[in-house]
Amino acid sequence: MQHRHRRIGFLLTPVVLSVLLVVTGCATSDATNSAATTATASAPDLVGAWKGTYQFPTESGELIPSPLTLVIETQTDEALWGYEEYEDRGEVNRVPFAGSLGADGTSLGLAADELIIEGEVTGEDSMRVRFFVVGDTPTSFEVALTRAG
Numbered sequence: 001m002q003h004r005h006r007r008i009g010f011l012l013t014p015v016v017l018s019v020l021l022v023v024t025g026c027a028t029s030d031a032t033n034s035a036a037t038t039a040t041a042s043a044p045d046l047v048g049a050w051k052g053t054y055q056f057p058t059e060s061g062e063l064i065p066s067p068l069t070l071v072i073e074t075q076t077d078e079a080l081w082g083y084e085e086y087e088d089r090g091e092v093n094r095v096p097f098a099g100s101l102g103a104d105g106t107s108l109g110l111a112a113d114e115l116i117i118e119g120e121v122t123g124e125d126s127m128r129v130r131f132f133v134v135g136d137t138p139t140s141f142e143v144a145l146t147r148a149g
Contacts, residue, residue, distance in 0.1 A: 042105050044121055046072045046080060050145035057139050068143055070117075070129065078102075080110065084117070 049071045056064040072082040078101040083094045097117065099110030108127075110117040119129030125147035132140045 043075075043078050043101055044105060044124070045075065046101070046108075046121070046127075047075050048072060049148040050127060051148050052143040052145040054141050054143035056141060059137055059139070068145075069148075070145055080108065084112070084115070 049069055051067070051069050053065060053067050056066045058064065066086060069085040070082065071085060072080050074081040079098075080100055081096075081098050083096045085092060085094050087093070095112050095115060097110040097112040097115070099108060099117070101108050101121075106121045108117075108119050108121065108129075110119075114133060114135040116132040116134070117129050118132075119127050121127045127145050128142060129145060130140060130142045
């Protein structure tokens with residue numbers, strides 16, 4: 001039984017598109033764009049590999065200890081792109097995501113097929129994130145991440 005995500009592209013595509021429209025300024029006024037430009041200067045740099053370990057709760061009641069890496073490859077102002085990397089039965093999986101930092105510069109939201117990630121930057125090299133896995137085997141878990149390196 002695979003305990004991670006299968007693809008349902010139509011489920012989160014509107015969320016990702018909405019985030020991208022707002023982040024790129026396509027859905028904002030000039031006044032809002034000015035405010036966003038100001039906020040951009042204070043956006044923390046999150047590029048890098050963030051690592052942690054969590055207990056993956058399965059539908060059958062098992063807790064599976066699992067290492068996780070969240071890699072933010074690209075950051076443009078508040079916009080973030082990267083991938084989640086995890087191991088499932090010896091096989092390394094990568095799930096690409098896109099998202100953004102909140103206006104406060106500490107909250108973040110990321111989305112991928114069958115996956116929503118919400119979190120908070122708690123320090124220069126630390127964050128806490130909560131994963132919401134939807135689809136055939138839905139679950140949720142939280143993990144504390146530390147920037148590697």
